[in-house]
Amino acid sequence: MGSDHQPESLNRKANSITSHFKFTKPLLATSQKAGDASSTVWRLFPLISDGETDTDLGSTSDRGVSVSSQSTYSLASGSSGARASRGRARRDASDVKRVLKTITQVKGGTYKVKKGGPGGKYLVQRTLHHSGYKLLREELKKPENKELLDYVDKGRFRFDYIRRPCKGDKQFVIHMPSSFHEAMAGKLSDRIVWWLRDIANGALCNVDSRKEETMKIANGISSTLATRVKYDEPRDDQMEPDLSFTNEDCIDADLVVEVAWSQSNLKLPYRATRYIEGKQGAIRTVIGINMNDIYRGGCRATFSVWKAQHDGDKWRRTTEVDNKEFLDENGQPVDHCELLISLKDFICVEQTSEFGDFEDVSLKIPSTTLYDFYNFSFRRHIMSEANEGINGVKKKANDTSGKLSDIERIMLEQRTRNTRGRAAMGKTELADVRATILEIEKSIGxxxxxxxxxxxMMGKVGNRMERVEKQRAEANNTVSELETRLANARAEEERVVGANGKSIRSRVRSAFGLSSKK
Structure with a gap:
């Protein structure tokens, strides 16, 4: 993509052994700018083939070497280059190992989300330089990784790979499942599909002379949801929008939709540029729905629309609508606000000429409809998050209940036959019981x-899902029951006496730094 091209230079430092030679004629190498066959750039040494910048090893005064010192310099340069190559290889191997581990965990549902990251809960960022990305693809093609390769290429695994991402971002970004994204994209998809169906049926066609062609075009457009957008070699970049639409005669998506939820809205214009300019206008329109303020605890939401425009021999992104607010600071729909798209937005510019005259039927999605989509999506998101939390509590409750049962069994087995009916046990056994009780206390907390x-969370939405509401009540009751059982275990522990029949409660509690009071 033209806007992302960054000239690169390679600084080399001659070995000190060459310093006594006079510099007579520099060694030059030529390289051509991408896409410009007539342009020649003179450099001291060729650019690195994979586009990565090597470590800066010296200043410009170190760059010249004489012909007579060429062999000596080559030895030093070769040694330094070999070390750099080995260093890159180690770095790439380490990066690939971490990425493979993360993919395996995501596939198996064992990945633990790290809170507070730049992408929030739903974006997992990993460092992976281009040479490392190529190594990752090689590793995935090995027989032992066949299932992992199928999951990455054919499963629901979503990721972006951008060689030069935004400052502060990393190249390999995994999209974790989000109920909000899926619901919002699904609602938008349904609305657009219904509109296209009405056009294909002729219900929205008003010009008889163009009706047949208009119906034919609409009938050939379909929703492809999160279809990957891949870039040609040598870039290897790929991005996954939240929603896309493609004409039956096109390989690439013609219109894509991005929903910024946990990701900052500042990334939307950048992603739109990469879609449009990176695919050289094959993607006609990009719609960005920015709801990041709501994710951060606010109420505002905006949308933007970007389109492809041919500028000389290049394609560039133009802004049609810039951050237009459709939900205000109170979370209410903004009056007289509409998201406007038309049939042409689903056809790349170069393909438009292949069709006959057709009617550019428009679709207006008012802010009230977007508000309904948001409410539905937010409710789904909250219920999904709540259900995830409840399931976690249920699993932990089962484990905790098992530990409590062990404590109750030990107390019962060790109970003495004296009139007081106290449990008697040795110091080590009692210490184990005490440690387990502390674990149970922490777990219940x-x-x-x-x-x-x-x-x-569930208090933020009305019309809650009946099944989730029932599970929440059951989980609350389970935690209360565990608290009661824990209180009984504590009371029983306070009655414990030593093997000789004397109380050792105060000494044990002191050893654990606890008060002797209940």
């Missing part, structure tokens, strides 16, 4: 915190 979060 974590469950209570999770359920507080769940209760707060």
């Amino acid at each position: 974590e469950m209570k915190t999770t359920m507080e979060d769940v209760n707060e």
